Ligand SMILES: NC(=O)c1ccc[n+]([C@@H]2O[C@H](COP(=O)([O-])OP(=O)(O)OC[C@H]3O[C@@H](n4cnc5c(N)ncnc54)[C@H](O)[C@@H]3O)[C@@H](O)[C@H]2O)c1
Ligand SMILES: N[C@H](CO)Cc1c[nH]c[nH+]1
């Protein structure tokens with residue numbers, strides 16, 4: 001039976017459980033992941049290779065960690081031509097969207113005669129992109145991360161992605177990386193990859209920031225390494241809300257609910273609506289659609305929608321105001337809006353990684369080809385974090401230039417405040433300056 005919740009009758013604990021999503025608490029994994037991170041810090045490549053053998057069941061020597069130019073060329077040759085073309089098309093859209101985000105490199109404004117203040121925008125010197133490959137390969141994650149990094153002008157873009165059991169890296173991901181201008185690719189996955197990017201090893205030079213989604217081991221490693229490097233936005237198990245009114249088509253709603261649910265057993269996919277008729281229709285349609293999925297996707301969806309630990313389901317609200325309020329409180333990674341007038345609702349929708357308006361904008365378009373970025377904050381972090389963008393790969397530095405004339409305008413105010421805060425050297429620096 002697909003989970004059904006009547007929002008108004010949930011108690012505080014039941015509501016909190018829905019908002020919390022999957023049960024895997026990253027905190028509980030920190031002690032498990034800490035020795036992995038420390039081993040990579042202390043023993044470098046040797047530790048990487050040991051964990052690769054243990055968790056990825058691949059035996060390699062250190063000189064094989066880095067993917068070679070020949071492997072990338074081979075990937076171009078062997079990749080199915082339609083997939084190659086689709087990756088190129090999608091990258092074009094993602095590229096032109098992210099190019100529009102690029103801010104001016106540098107600007108100054110005159111605050112007063114002789115007082116210039118501004119900003120300089122600089123790409124981060126080196127970034128690591130984590131591209132998952134456990135439950136499947138993700139060339140789309142590769143170009144969603146690498147495209148904005150490349151447009152931002154990052155001089156060193158490094159990718160870590162787990163090897164397949166035969167030691168190969170997914171050819172579609174290699175093609176995507178190459179088309180986006182990635183500089184270095186390493187076949188390393190999990191917590192050990194994040195540690196290698198943070199500390200460096202004999203083979204991998206450290207980077208200053210790591211970003212990209214991953215499983216709970218990857219997330220736990222990022223949390224441990226917060227402070228050693230910038231760990232980017234929290235991108236954990238995929239999740240979505242489909243917000244609908246009674247105008248929504250149950251067939252499309254049922255189909256779209258399975259989209260993010262099929263990522264994994266810990267994915268959360270929710271329908272939030274004030275229409276009991278819609279819920280009843282979707283409840284009838286979902287079981288057959290789930291049963292028609294191949295494994296392991298079928299089990300992932302069954303777990304999410306039907307099992308005790310599953311965090312997907314159908315939520316009935318008393319009206320659309322309550323539906324919108326719950327959606328904003330949940331702050332989903334992906335938000336699909338199937339209502340009569342989606343643009344009229346848009347100003348009310350505050351917290352989501354992305355908002356896809358209307359029944360012809362299903363989440364897969366955003367996942368792959370629309371141009372917007374699909375690497376989005378999960379776990380409620382859309383309350384404060386933004387979608388991945390060129391800004392994840394840029395930093396702002398304040399600029400100032402003051403002439404003798406301008407200085408005279410600011411020195412008195414500055415001295416007064418410095419003395420008030422008890423900083424004599426600060427005050428002295430703006431006193432009798434020739
Ligand atoms: N938010 C997003 O944008 C987005 C996009 C795609 C995928 N995802 C999510 O990313 C996750 C991908 O997870 P995945 O597992 O498929 O791939 P992954 O690459 O994150 O993890 C695979 C790695 O985990 C390590 N590992 C496996 N078992 C381990 C163990 N017992 N102990 C320690 N390490 C172990 C292995 O080293 C392996 O290389 C999913 O949760 C998916 O929903 C999110
Ligand atoms: N839904 C994922 C982000 O949560 C992105 C993705 C890639 N491939 C399929 N889906």
Ligand SMILES: [Zn+2]
Pocket residue numbers: 238259260263367
């Ligand atoms: Zn997806």
